[in-house]
Amino acid sequence: MSKFSVLIANYNNGHFFEECYQSLIAQTETDWETIILDDGSTDKSLEIIKKIVENDPRFKIHQNGENKGIGYTKKKLISLAESEICGFLDPDDALVPHALEIVLKTHSENKEAGLVYSNLVFCDENLKPQSVHKAKQITELDQSYYNFKGEISSFAALKKSIYEKTAGIDPFLKIAEDKDWYMKMCEVAPVKYIDEDLYLYRVHQNGISTTTNQEKAVFWHWVAMIKMSERRNISIEDLFLERYVPKSKYEQVLYKLDRVKKSRWAKLGDKLGLFKLFKHL
Structure with a gap:
């Protein structure tokens, strides 16, 4: 069994995958598997990805019979993972070379932590770094844990045994599924922030929560928030009115x-x- 399962949900992003792939094979930690689940792409993504990984046994490719959405796809990816430690990497993004090594070390040193996460680097369409987004250590279930300002961000990696204590990723969510499972992980175990820039986040026109999709992302974040309030039996009405324009x-x-x-x-x-x-x- 590999030490780490890298989980990649792909939909029409095969043309970006080369840099994602190169960042994985350049990792200082070499004991990993990568599971790619294509969510019914309508372009040549699968063909491109298969050609890139060729016969590398560390890459395992699966496909949904039809487009199911990001929530369903990421939930299925965790079920396919063989490792105890899992982390999501989008096919249009990349990791710095020591990302897996640092994340595994942090999980090992923080046995009680269900989730560890780092800063991310915003990049342009060519994956050229533009700015750094700093995450934040979450210590209690307060407004920071609601993640309005990306207090928890990529590279986020979970312990599967602790994740399974939650209801898991909500397959209903079309965007902001990460906000949903971040909150769920905070509710069942401590989380640990790594103050290092481990994840290269590509901003481009078709990004699921950037540019033209930003307003949709806000909507789905509030869907996740409402589901959280139901789990915890708390009211977020005043918080909504405070932020709603x-x-x-x-x-x-x-x-x-x-x-x-x-x-x-x-x-x-x-x-x-x-x-x-x-x-x-």
Whole structure:
């Protein structure tokens, strides 16, 4: 049995997989398996991925009969994993060379921890680093644990024996399935933050929770939050009202910005170099 199971849910991202693959074979920890589950891709992803991994026995490829969604696919991936320690890696992302080594060491030193996680590096479409997102140590079930600001982020790796004490990943969730299982893991065992930049996160147009999908991600995060409140028998109504922006107020802000943009004073200030933000309105 391998020390670590890398779990990859793929849907139409085979064209990005080469860099993901290269980051895996470059790992300083060599005792791992990678399980790839294709969720009914409509492009040539499977063909591309199979060609890249060729006959490497560490890579095991599976396929859903039809598109089932990210929640279903990731839940199934954990069931397919042979190792006690598992971590998700998206096919369009990559790991730094010592990621698996550091995560395994942290799990070994923190036997009680059900989940360990690191910082992630935001990259452009070519996987060139742009900025670092710092996670945070979660010590109690407070607002930080709700993960509004990505307090828990990739590279997140779980102990399967502790994960199985939860209800598991919710197959209903289309996005934000990670927010759901992060909270569930926090509810059953301590979690441990690794203050290292281990995960390279590619931002591109078709990302599941970035660019055009950001608003959908917020919606599904709240679905996960409501399910959490049911599990814990607590109310999050006030929290929702505090963070929710009605469409009418949002439109009022856009209207005011549009009026400012059309103002002759704003246009004059821009020409004089006094209104530096004008071009961004």
